[in-house]
Amino acid sequence: MEHMKKFKQIRNIMGRTEDSLESLIMINALQRLGIDYHFYEEIRAVLSRQYENVCAGGFTSGDDSLYDVALSFRLLRQDGYNVPADVFKNFKDKEGKFILPLSKDIAGMMVLYEASHLAVEGENILDEANDFARQHLNASMMRLFDQDLARILGNTLDNPYHKSLARTIGSNGIVCHGRWWRDLGLAQELKFARDQPLKWYMWPMVTLTDPRFSEQRVEHTKPISLIYIIDDIFDVYGRLVELVLFTEAINRWELAAVDQLPNYMKILEAKRFASDNLPKAEEYLKNAVESVDLVDDIPGLISFPATILRLWDDLESAKVGDSDENQKGYDGSYVDCYMKEHGGCSVESAREHVEGMISDTWKRLNKESLSPNPFSPSFTKGSLNVARVVPVMYSYDHDQNLPLLEEYITSLLHESIAL
Template sequence: MHFRILRQHHYCVSSSVFNKFKGKDGKFEEILSRDAKGLLSLLEASQVRIHSEDILEEGLVFATHHLNFLAPTLEGPFKEQVNRALEQAHPGLSRIEACKYISFYGNDSSHNKEILELAILDLNYAQNLYRKELHDLSWWWNNIDLKSKLPYARDRVVEIYFWGLGVSFEPQNSLARLALAKFTLIIIVLDDTYDNYATIEEAETFTEVLQRWDINEIDRLPNYMKIFYKFIWNTYEELACEASKEGRSFVMPYIRETVKELSRAYNQELKWFMEMEMPTLEAYNSNAIITGTVFLCFAATLLGIKSASEQVFEWLKSRPKIANVCSMIGRLLDDKGSHEHEDRGWELLTAVTMYMKQHGATKQETLNKFSEMVEDLWKD
């Protein structure tokens, strides 16, 4: 438990502390297999392992195997806690896990009343804050009324806000959550415009206008694109004001350039598709690092993180490996999911399509290969 808590709070403690649970044969002591609470703690500790920590990989297998065997014999809230841990390959969202654990802890006869009361007060405070943020975001979204003005665009405001909670749940990071939600809504409408609605000529014009970033250029656009362009412009200006109040105006130029870059990448994908041009897998992947949207999402979140200095954004501009890998993983999973659930009559332009054509692979062989690629990227 000490190891897990320190790791979760970003202290680089060594996993060698688990060697004391091993016997002379180098394997975990069999006597541990009867200690359900200890096994649960080992399972949870293994979830914060990093690449090449073999001892925690072994601990994960050991704890999972024996907890699956013991689970039917357990009783009460502890049984529920074990079953939940076994169902999850990775730790869940912090606030959801806290909510679940409060019920487990409260039903444990040995619980500390003061700690339980503090945990409940903290959870209630956070929930009230999240409700207010979601109310404000929903009011903002409904007031813009893109749902009726641009009916082709997806309406996913609650889902997007909830997703943002997984990125940054701390109460002090309210601006980070709201900025991420608003720019994610821009991403979704941008994606739907290029993917599902705009002609290639309209998309080309929109991309050109967006690169100029001049509201006076708006008359070059068709009416529905004027609505979208105003939405992007007004949202950016609104968040620029918030950034200025926080003394963080240095963030906005990077966000502006990232929005422009994303529009160029979406426009390139549209050209490939409409002109029936099959790019190389390398060209597609280079573009996909941008359409994975990680750079814009990172920047939007960091807008509201006060500790993220100007140097952090310079680092982000350098295209660090971790950001590239995150973007590629997201895009590969998205492409893989699109093909696994494909029900359209036309062929999607995705990395899956190109791998199949370039390697003569079947769809299932390609999907299996993509699963391996995602796993390798995680390890990398």
């Protein structure tokens, strides 16, 4: 009841304020708390007015602060408004470089860094903004005596909002999925496989964040659980002859989706790693992404998160012993294929190459989310959330734990929000 009173107060403030910056700051806070869905109509109204202001020539006078412009840019692009990156030209000097005194504005630099992560391919000004902000924020962090501010700054650098998970609500589904998994009995029958129902539920929990999707989250977790089991069968347990028989058994179901799979994909990867015959990096990635996508020419909102997932998984799998796929062996990675194809390439260079590919794929995903497409806003948001959750699911430490996932679950399930 107390929360509802505070929600009403927030709606009243957003409805009557004439200060666009104040409204944007409030939207930013609501999103970071994960309660913005309570104020959907109010937020859309504020952002619509702000976009009209930008289209009417806002931010072109040079009178607006870096903080104002960068926050507006990020919130608008994040909501699907294709605001041009040229709004940042006013913060450059005659030589085309960002004005050095901006580096003293830590708050402005933080929102500039956040905004730069919504770049699409070809937006050099946002790449330059990212480099400029990151360089000076790192330098500022070394000089700060305020430890709280230093911690906030460090978290911004490590976890830019656009590529990070917002706080979500939906923990009740964990109980439902846990009951289903326990009753299914696979954990007892397949003791070699991972038994991680909470981790599996986290995928739909953080991708399907709308409270209306409670049932969908539970149902979506079921195939994810089976995917993890099949992944373990292929990667760390089954012998090649058994995997061929297993694949043939699946084919006898004659599902339409299975018929659309490339023939080579079904057993070729297992044969490759059984014989230590690694493919070229490009061929490996094509096979791997199709393993996720199921069909060729699938829209970017699906294929780009799939690519990010595959590359992140391989980036961590390349650290032998750090991946959950190393329970009983190692099944190779894009990093291995790239190093073999480029003789003399170090692990560090190969990893930097993969990190660059992930960054470029994010730019393509950003463009896809801003372009007209046949999908609903909820689907687009879910697609972005898939890409956001990937680092959380694949950042292993030396003990094969997932500290980012553990930290997120603790925050989500055990820490209350103070309003």
